[in-house]
Amino acid sequence: MVNVFERTKTQTVKLLATSIKKKRVGILGGTFNPPHLGHLIIADQVADQLDLDEVLFMPDATPPHVDKKLAIDAKDRAKMVAASIHNNPRFHLELSEIMRGGVSYTYDTMLELRRRHPENDYFFIIGGDMVAYLPKWHRIAELQKIVKFVGVRREGYEIKSDFPVIWVDVPLIDVSSTLIRKKIRNHHSIHYLVTPGVEQYIKEHQLYLD
Template identity: 50%
Template sequence: MKKVGILGGTFNPPHIGHLICANEAFHALNLDEVRFMPNAIAPHKQLRGDATTTDRLRMVEIMAESNPNFKVETIEVERGGISYTYDTMVALLNREPNVEFYFIIGGDMIDSLHNWFKIDELMKLVKFVGFRRPGSNSYTNLKVQMIEAPEIDLSSTLIRHRFTNGGTLKFLLPEGVEAYIRKEGLYGTR
């Protein structure tokens, strides 16, 4: 049976923390591939100079190009609107019944996992894999397989702030993603 990791999120923008988690999960679990799955964002939540759904998808594609074991999963972007992980995983399992999915989450998501939509049913569909994250407890009573990995206190919010204020971005996100952001004038770079 094929083993696939899913790392979902807004990816606004994607950064090296995402790559580290994907790579660590790939090796620790002996996965066949890891898919980055950007979610859809409602247009009314868009901030001036912020990345569109198309921009976020393109940045994830650029990031995934760095490793042949990384792919992009577009199911939530194609569906649009609010996506619940339960609904997404039902759709993925219907599309790919012979795949065992591992849903990769950080400590902040682990802390709130008990509040996820249909979490008891979701726990039967996927295996959750977690990473500790500075500033979170990274704890739940639910079954989450923790992976030891370098903890990095990096967020898309910090990166957007750095773009806006002209701070250094060296080693924080893939060069191709930074080039795309500057070319498209995202996050106040124009």
């Protein structure tokens, strides 16, 4: 016979677990080579429109879809991200992929984060141009069960997917890491394209001149 006290205790625990509001956490992953104001605008707009509690900026160690020769050392990229977000209490640096090393697969990372923080609901933020590539993502069928994808609308890309995607409108900011690297190589100004901290870090460490 089931002990009445134990049964009541179990029911109370289950009730408390379902009543606790989960933390809404955005994930903005990428190479951040270097991070720029467009990244900050996207994170801020998504956080505001989806009422996120925080956004984690997650630099990858070895991106699976980017030419490795183009990305500088992960530690430098992480320090520049930290310099970009330090004055926003809702933004935080997530180093899981850099600490793990190797090729960064989103599925592996999100499994780790879910194990560490089962109290969180995760919203993985991607550009509208990347939505079409979701079918090619590593273990996408399983990944879509543990995160919610957020697609940032971009001009010229269709707003549709075979996977559930939450679409968010963000002001069009025509700036990219590729553009910034090109300007640095040509000794042109990157002022107002990156935060002052990132600009200073790039100058001090003579990055992207090759």
